[in-house]
Each structure stands twice: as structure tokens, then as C-alpha cells.
Amino acid sequence: MEIDILKDFSFTPVEKSKIDTFDFENVQFGAKFTDHMLVCEYKNNAWQQAEIKPYAPIQLDPSARVFHYGQAIFEGMKAYKDVNDEIWLFRPEENFNRFNKSAVRLAMPEIDETIFLDGLKALINIEKEWVRKGLGNSLYIRPFMIATESGVIASPSNEFLFCILLSPAKSYYAGKIKVQIAEYFSRAANGGIGAAKAAGNYSAQFYPTKLAQEAGFNQIIWTDSTHTKLEESGTMNVFFRINDTIYTAPTSDRILDGVTRKSLIDLAKKEGYNIEVRPVLVDEIVEAAENGTLKEIFGAGTAAVINQIEAFSYKDKMYELPNMDNEGSYALDLKDKLTKIQNKLADDSFGWTVKI
Structure with missing residues (x-):
């Protein structure tokens, strides 16, 4: 050879x-x-x-x-x-x-x-x-x-x-998932190693995730140390759609600078979606779920590209999200466009793909 x-x-x-x-x-x-x-x-x-x-x-x-x-x-x-x-x-x-x-x-x-x-x-x-x-x-x-x-x-x-x-x-698809918003456990801390892709970050998540799974959830949406700001979903960055605007938290000492995350932000802007990178509060997501303006939540990462979230729990109350799959899901549209760029089935105007 x-x-x-x-x-x-x-x-x-x-x-x-x-x-x-x-x-x-x-x-x-x-x-x-x-x-x-x-x-x-x-x-x-x-x-x-x-x-x-x-x-x-x-x-x-x-x-x-x-x-x-x-x-x-x-x-x-x-x-x-x-x-x-x-x-x-x-x-x-x-x-x-x-x-x-x-x-x-x-x-x-x-x-x-x-x-x-x-x-x-x-x-x-x-x-x-x-x-x-x-x-x-x-x-x-x-x-x-x-x-x-x-x-x-x-x-x-x-x-x-x-x-x-x-x-x-193969294509990673685990179906839509249910998540629990963290009220006690934290993924990372200010000044810590949350922004590093360190093995210890993942092992620290296993126990609280195990508890969430035993309670009937797939993953946890992590919050900051005050448990008032939403940060990541499981091992993925997380996005929230309220009405026609997508929100995601800025990177920090606590949040991993995901490659899929930043690609989706740029792609959403190019496609004309309203997207804001700013702190996302637990209270505003709960309020949006209660008044019907919360349309989608989805995680973003290398394995699945996008993983849709169908429901979340906070303070022992379950909030179901509407099924937007046939009504203009932003998550599915962005996933389709990004995977086509990755597979060279669509024009890569960003110059993201590198030939071996």
C-alpha cells in the first residue's frame, strides 16, 4: 500500500x-x-x-x-x-x-x-x-x-x-426531545473551563443528566449560576424562537463557542431571519410559552446539526411547544440548508468547506 x-x-x-x-x-x-x-x-x-x-x-x-x-x-x-x-x-x-x-x-x-x-x-x-x-x-x-x-x-x-x-x-436523529431547565446544577462557572472543550465538562454533566432522564427527560437546558439565564442544551448550544425572532446566548467563560452555532447565526442572517445574540432569561421563555409566542427551541452541534425540542419543564410544570414542522419551522429550514452546504449539495457562499 x-x-x-x-x-x-x-x-x-x-x-x-x-x-x-x-x-x-x-x-x-x-x-x-x-x-x-x-x-x-x-x-x-x-x-x-x-x-x-x-x-x-x-x-x-x-x-x-x-x-x-x-x-x-x-x-x-x-x-x-x-x-x-x-x-x-x-x-x-x-x-x-x-x-x-x-x-x-x-x-x-x-x-x-x-x-x-x-x-x-x-x-x-x-x-x-x-x-x-x-x-x-x-x-x-x-x-x-x-x-x-x-x-x-x-x-x-x-x-x-x-x-x-x-x-x-450516519445521519444522527434521535427525534424531538423533552428537556428540563436546570434549577440547581450548573454546567460551568464564570472564570471556569466551560468555554473549553475539556473532558471534565462532560463528566460533570452526567449525574444531573441522569437524574433528568430518570424523571422522563432527554436532556437539561443549563442555566448560569443564578439560574436565571439560559445557556446550553445538553452538550449543544441552544436557540429559542419567539414569534419570528431567533435568540441565542452570547459565548462566555461558561458557554462553548460552537462551530455549528456560529454557522447557523451567519446562515440565518443571510437567509433574512431575525436573529439576536443576547442573554436569554428563563422568565421570558416561560412567559412566551404561556402566552403562545414561543414557537421553537432547538439545540445545535456537530453530531445532529440541529435537534428539535418539543417540550420543557421548569419548576415542575411542563410546557409543550407547537409543532411547526409543516408551518415554516426555522429549525428544519436552517438544518436543511446547512447540511446541504456541508455535503456540497448547495452553493457555499461563505467559503466554509475545505477540500481534502
């Missing part, structure tokens, strides 16, 4: 690909991975040569600091194959920049653009047969970095491992 690969990378191919045994029609999101992965170590204050090698377990010392002090960050991206069998990334520079912002916040080294972006392109070129064309098909991309230095001293690691994994994905 000969690959024309950049001099910056070494390549060790698998002995036999597992692609012929992979069931592309029944894909569980993020559960199975392609033949190869990219790995690169940080030692002696420098990134070493990146290597593309067979997907395999990583061996770490039990005292590796990722296990004890949680220095771990990641990103979520997708690649798409168009009708001409060409492969495209969606705004990869945004993920690269956010990854490094997360690294700085967790006292980790910033990754080189050559390793992250060029390495990703080289890896996908090797795994190009794993990217299936057709609306709804994609290749999910998971770059991550962990602290690997041994020793349980409570200080930042001096050694790290950067990896990129690839996982075939």
Missing part, C-alpha cells in the same frame, strides 16, 4: 483492512473506528514526529496525570464525500483554533497546524474509502490530547499525547 504522504509524518499501514466487514448501514454513532489513527507525542518541550499507524489501544502508566488531574481536551468534526467522490471538511480551522484555546486554558501545549490540519488531511486521504457519499453519511473526526507524564504530583504534565480518530457516521 503506497501513500503519497507529507514528509512530516511516518506511516505504518494495517496488515489487512477491516472495511469489508464493516456494516455501513447500521452505524452506532462514535462506536466503531477506521483502520488507522494519527498519534504524536509531546516531549522535551517539543512535538515529535507525527505517526499514522493502525488503530490500537494506547498504553499508559497508571500514574499518568490524565487519570488523576483530568488534563484532557478534544474536538468534534466531520468529513463529507460529494457526488464526485471528493472529500470535504467543514470549517476545520475553527476546530483547530478552538482546540488550541482549550489547550491554553488547561495548561497544555498548543498543537502545530501541520500536525492538526495537515495530519488530519493525510489521515483522511489514507482512509478515504471509509467516507461514504450520500446525504446523511459522514466521517466523524475526534482529535484529542491527554496528559501522559507519570507521577501523582498535583501539577501540569510535561508530556502529552495528541491523537486523531475517525469513525463512520
Whole structure:
């Protein structure tokens, strides 16, 4: 197997690909991975040569600091194959920049653009047969970095491992969901790491989300520390439509600067929708639900692009949203337009798509 690969990378191919045994029609999101992965170590204050090698377990010392002090960050991206069998990334520079912002916040080294972006392109070129064309098909991309230095001293690691994994994905649709507005638990705090894509942010959500699910809800809409402002929905940014205006909270120390979020904001403006980025109060959403002006709530993120919310609970009272699917749903329209841009089925006037 000969690959024309950049001099910056070494390549060790698998002995036999597992692609012929992979069931592309029944894909569980993020559960199975392609033949190869990219790995690169940080030692002696420098990134070493990146290597593309067979997907395999990583061996770490039990005292590796990722296990004890949680220095771990990641990103979520997708690649798409168009009708001409060409492969495209969606705004990869945004993920690269956010990854490094997360690294700085967790006292980790910033990754080189050559390793992250060029390495990703080289890896996908090797795994190009794993990217299936057709609306709804994609290749999910998971770059991550962990602290690997041994020793349980409570200080930042001096050694790290950067990896990129690839996982075939189908269109992610879990149906409309019901959510609970947080009244006690918080996702993040002012001055904290809420704006970083840190592993700890997600583990901290698991327990309150478990409680919400036991109560019959799918997710939580997180609020600020005063529980008066609405911020995120589960692991997604969240949008609210009152009458003909869409609202979403501004980014902050507590809110992740989502790539899908900012893309939807720009797309909504281009399509002529009224959209405002400002703090969204719990009271105004409850009032809008009560007087019938609340039309839609939807989450936005890489996996689902948009996930519609059909009802929410606050102070033990359930509020049902109207079904706008056949009455001009802004959420469905924006999702359709964005996914067509990502799949090269519509003109990309923003210049968001990057060819591999």
C-alpha cells in the first residue's frame, strides 16, 4: 500500500483492512473506528514526529496525570464525500483554533497546524474509502490530547499525547426531545473551563443528566449560576424562537463557542431571519410559552446539526411547544440548508468547506 504522504509524518499501514466487514448501514454513532489513527507525542518541550499507524489501544502508566488531574481536551468534526467522490471538511480551522484555546486554558501545549490540519488531511486521504457519499453519511473526526507524564504530583504534565480518530457516521436523529431547565446544577462557572472543550465538562454533566432522564427527560437546558439565564442544551448550544425572532446566548467563560452555532447565526442572517445574540432569561421563555409566542427551541452541534425540542419543564410544570414542522419551522429550514452546504449539495457562499 503506497501513500503519497507529507514528509512530516511516518506511516505504518494495517496488515489487512477491516472495511469489508464493516456494516455501513447500521452505524452506532462514535462506536466503531477506521483502520488507522494519527498519534504524536509531546516531549522535551517539543512535538515529535507525527505517526499514522493502525488503530490500537494506547498504553499508559497508571500514574499518568490524565487519570488523576483530568488534563484532557478534544474536538468534534466531520468529513463529507460529494457526488464526485471528493472529500470535504467543514470549517476545520475553527476546530483547530478552538482546540488550541482549550489547550491554553488547561495548561497544555498548543498543537502545530501541520500536525492538526495537515495530519488530519493525510489521515483522511489514507482512509478515504471509509467516507461514504450520500446525504446523511459522514466521517466523524475526534482529535484529542491527554496528559501522559507519570507521577501523582498535583501539577501540569510535561508530556502529552495528541491523537486523531475517525469513525463512520450516519445521519444522527434521535427525534424531538423533552428537556428540563436546570434549577440547581450548573454546567460551568464564570472564570471556569466551560468555554473549553475539556473532558471534565462532560463528566460533570452526567449525574444531573441522569437524574433528568430518570424523571422522563432527554436532556437539561443549563442555566448560569443564578439560574436565571439560559445557556446550553445538553452538550449543544441552544436557540429559542419567539414569534419570528431567533435568540441565542452570547459565548462566555461558561458557554462553548460552537462551530455549528456560529454557522447557523451567519446562515440565518443571510437567509433574512431575525436573529439576536443576547442573554436569554428563563422568565421570558416561560412567559412566551404561556402566552403562545414561543414557537421553537432547538439545540445545535456537530453530531445532529440541529435537534428539535418539543417540550420543557421548569419548576415542575411542563410546557409543550407547537409543532411547526409543516408551518415554516426555522429549525428544519436552517438544518436543511446547512447540511446541504456541508455535503456540497448547495452553493457555499461563505467559503466554509475545505477540500481534502
